Amino acid sequence: RKEVEQDPGPFNVPEGATVAFNCTYSNSASQSFFWYRQDCRKEPKLLMSVYSSGNEDGRFTAQLNRASQYISLLIRDSKLSDSATYLCVVRGSQGNLIFGKGTKLSVKP
């Protein structure tokens, strides 16, 4: 089983749509979880950390289900500028980050 697994997409949605991404991770001992955003040929940028209680940052909501080893990201009222690849990331035991392959989102006018 891959360490971090995501649906690669692409997700093609109209502006204003709500879109959800899912991710599963294999190591039940993992403690820290993140969503990163990566634009084409650029470095990954932290979008938000994911907490057990769920957390929200504007139009973005992240959820964690430890029992199912499942992480989600919900984007509401999507904008053209949200078009990017969204990376599910889990922190390893030594502080290194373990990345999923990413889910590509394309928001169309």
Place this chain on the structure above:
Amino acid sequence: EPEVTQTPSHQVTQMGQEVILRCVPISNHLYFYWYRQILGQKVEFLVSFYNNEISEKSEIFDDQFSVERPDGSNFTLKIRSTKLEDSAMYFCASRFQTTNEKLFFGSGTQLSVL
């Protein structure tokens, strides 16, 4: 916001040649990392470095790779004898202290091995 700086942005080399990728982490950061991303693939961990020594490395980081912090500011990744499959974007990253600190990434060096 402080930045991690990487040079060059693009490096072209012949197979079998040595390359050194350079990074200047954020000045008060203590933990340093190299990641790579082959085109169309996921970002992969290579190595972490703390207190002037490697703290963890992946199976990708074989004897052809080495890292060094030659002075107080630079953090380098050396590939001794490049292979075609080393072609990738290489990202340097740093963080201040605890494992919950945000990891700051540089903008990457695109390595092309011909």
